[in-house]
Amino acid sequence: MEKVLLKNIDKPDAYKIDKYIEYGGYKAVREALKSNRDHIIQVVKESGLRGRGGAGFSTGLKWSFIPKDPTIQKYLCCNADEGEPGTFKDRGIMDNDPHLLLEGMMIACYAIGASVAYIYIRGEFAFGIRRLQTAIDEAYSKGFLGKNIFGSEFSLDMYIHSGYGAYICGEETALLESIEGYRAQPRKKPPFPALAGLYGKPTVINNVETLSCIPAIIEKGPKWFSSIGPEKSPGPKIFGVSGHVKRPGLYELPMGTTLREIIFDHCGGMLNDKKLKAVIPGGVSAPMLIAKDLDTPMDFDSVAAKGSMLGSGAVIVMDETTCMVKMAYIINRFFSHESCGKCTPCREGTAWLTNILKRLEHGEGNDGDVELLESVGTNIFGRTFCPLGDGAVMALRGTLKYFKDEFVYHVKNKRCMVG
Amino acid sequence: MLSDKAKSEITESLKKYTNKRSACMDALRIAQAEASNNITKAAMEEIAGILGMKPVEVNAVATFYTMYNVKRPVGEYHIQVCRNISCSLLGAEHLIKHMENVLGIKTGATTPDNKFTLKTVECLGSCGTAPMMQINDDFYESLTKEKIDAILKDLK
Numbered sequence: 136m137e138k139v140l141l142k143n144i145d146k147p148d149a150y151k152i153d154k155y156i157e158y159g160g161y162k163a164v165r166e167a168l169k170s171n172r173d174h175i176i177q178v179v180k181e182s183g184l185r186g187r188g189g190a191g192f193s194t195g196l197k198w199s200f201i202p203k204d205p206t207i208q209k210y211l212c213c214n215a216d217e218g219e220p221g222t223f224k225d226r227g228i229m230d231n232d233p234h235l236l237l238e239g240m241m242i243a244c245y246a247i248g249a250s251v252a253y254i255y256i257r258g259e260f261a262f263g264i265r266r267l268q269t270a271i272d273e274a275y276s277k278g279f280l281g282k283n284i285f286g287s288e289f290s291l292d293m294y295i296h297s298g299y300g301a302y303i304c305g306e307e308t309a310l311l312e313s314i315e316g317y318r319a320q321p322r323k324k325p326p327f328p329a330l331a332g333l334y335g336k337p338t339v340i341n342n343v344e345t346l347s348c349i350p351a352i353i354e355k356g357p358k359w360f361s362s363i364g365p366e367k368s369p370g371p372k373i374f375g376v377s378g379h380v381k382r383p384g385l386y387e388l389p390m391g392t393t394l395r396e397i398i399f400d401h402c403g404g405m406l407n408d409k410k411l412k413a414v415i416p417g418g419v420s421a422p423m424l425i426a427k428d429l430d431t432p433m434d435f436d437s438v439a440a441k442g443s444m445l446g447s448g449a450v451i452v453m454d455e456t457t458c459m460v461k462m463a464y465i466i467n468r469f470f471s472h473e474s475c476g477k478c479t480p481c482r483e484g485t486a487w488l489t490n491i492l493k494r495l496e497h498g499e500g501n502d503g504d505v506e507l508l509e510s511v512g513t514n515i516f517g518r519t520f521c522p523l524g525d526g527a528v529m530a531l532r533g534t535l536k537y538f539k540d541e542f543v544y545h546v547k548n549k550r551c552m553v554g
Numbered sequence: 555m556l557s558d559k560a561k562s563e564i565t566e567s568l569k570k571y572t573n574k575r576s577a578c579m580d581a582l583r584i585a586q587a588e589a590s591n592n593i594t595k596a597a598m599e600e601i602a603g604i605l606g607m608k609p610v611e612v613n614a615v616a617t618f619y620t621m622y623n624v625k626r627p628v629g630e631y632h633i634q635v636c637r638n639i640s641c642s643l644l645g646a647e648h649l650i651k652h653m654e655n656v657l658g659i660k661t662g663a664t665t666p667d668n669k670f671t672l673k674t675v676e677c678l679g680s681c682g683t684a685p686m687m688q689i690n691d692d693f694y695e696s697l698t699k700e701k702i703d704a705i706l707k708d709l710k
Contacts, residue, residue, distance in 0.1 A: 218679065219677075223681050262692075297579065299622055300621035301620065302676070313579070316615065319618065319619075377682050378639075451640055472676055
């Protein structure tokens with residue numbers, strides 16, 4: 136497959152505006168600015184692009200919810216708060232090809248009529264922040280941002296808002312709270328951001344990878360995009376592979392590439408040729424899959440059919456030496472640490488889960504602890520404002536589904552099954 | 555006291571937003587950067603004055619986000635080693651123990667000369683090059699004990 140998202144990643148100095156232009160950049164936005172706004176939304180709808188942040192919602196449809204009234208201020212927020220453990224795809228784009236993201240954002244802003252855009256990037260990405268700021272400054276100096284961009288009627292300002300260490304900011308309404316200068320606690324929906332988002336105004340929030348798909352869709356057309364991968368979940372996708380594989384890293388492949396191909400063809404197989412025990416297909420919120428699931432196509436619907444989710448496409452591979460109780464502990468500790476504290480079931484529940492998992496992991500588990508984990512999970516799931524608590528429970532349930540015997544072994548024998 | 559440079563950076567940040575309060579996160583970052591990586595009560599009070607907020611509101615923001623070092627002073631080099639899943643699969647715990655030994659401190663502590671603070675941190679988005687750590691603003695990736703020894707020796 137011809138690369139779309141990582142096409143410039145190995146080209147020298149692609150982060151500089153002149154090089155980006157030399158490599159064919161900033162053509163799509165010029166074309167878009169000549170066409171009708173509704174036409175662009177229609178094209179994105181027809182392309183079948185679904186949000187790459189994890190939820191997989193139709194991007195064109197999301198854009199179409201924005202009111203058309205030109206007198207209302209609208210915003211675009213790019214979600215670059217990449218924090219789902221295992222995920223490092225957006226950083227790959229921002230560090231190496233920031234103008235690709237900027238161009239996608241310019242087209243998105245024009246389509247929805249937003250005159251101001253924010254990139255919400257996690258504060259730990261200091262290098263990416265510098266890269267993006269330089270790219271934005273370059274774009275202003277060329278007249279690609281500011282008043283009448285590219286000599287058109289359309290004006291656009293773009294700013295960076297730096298997060299400062301809170302996973303919850305990846306949740307879109309928490310992200311808005313954070314830009315408004317508050318503790319990042321999710322808002323109740325409805326109203327949805329398309330009607331009442333940033334500062335109460337209509338707002339679209341899109342992930343970095345989603346926006347980076349836009350220039351190619353404009354340039355090559357929706358049919359080209361929808362012809363890549365499965366019909367209901369098309370396009371190129373960046374898979375970020377980590378853990379026990381020979382060649383971890385970012386791989387841009389068609390949606391629907393199987394886990395087996397990703398792990399064994401592209402990543403060179405298992406590290407030290409050990410046996411595969413489990414694989415998380417889409418960041419730690421996604422329930423684990425096992426060896427018999429390796430032929431699952433990696434697209435939104437196929438992974439969901441296996442009881443997990445494509446999420447961010449962060450593939451975490453674990454070999455036969457991995458202790459699943461320890462993995463469950465690490466994952467839950469993360470969710471407990473990142474719970475924003477707004478809802479009691481999540482705040483207290485994830486802390487309890489972590490306590491129980493910690494004692495299991497340290498050989499201090501009690502009879503009934505495994506049942507207790509399930510019961511606490513039931514009292515979190517579906518009882519919170521945002522998906523963080525659900526993510527914690529889904530991940531734990533996924534682990535228990537296949538590896539309950541390891542948890543029971545930890546309780547009985549006060550030690551690990553795998554050494 | 556915030557320096558004039560910091561104040562002008564905060565003024566610059568205010569231009570990005572329609573409300574003053576939105577600049578609070580930038581202001582805290584700016585204040586932290588010029589105060590040896592720490593946020594003081596005085597700085598929060600001053601920021602509150604500039605942004606028309608109550609000091610307690612600035613404190614509420616500062617204590618929510620983990621990268622603001624409020625009441626948790628850090629040394630000259632703030633070492634944060636990732637302990638999340640991808641790094642753990644490739645031996646992060648061993649590296650953390652190794653660093654404790656080399657620096658002679660436990661995780662969470664600062665060396666007596668105030669040079670190094672050692673902490674663990676959740677996923678920093680560098681999983682393809684695990685295990686990794688961050689020292690101040692910089693990422694150090696694909697770590698081994700030998701690599702860590704060289705990095706620390708360089709900073710000592």
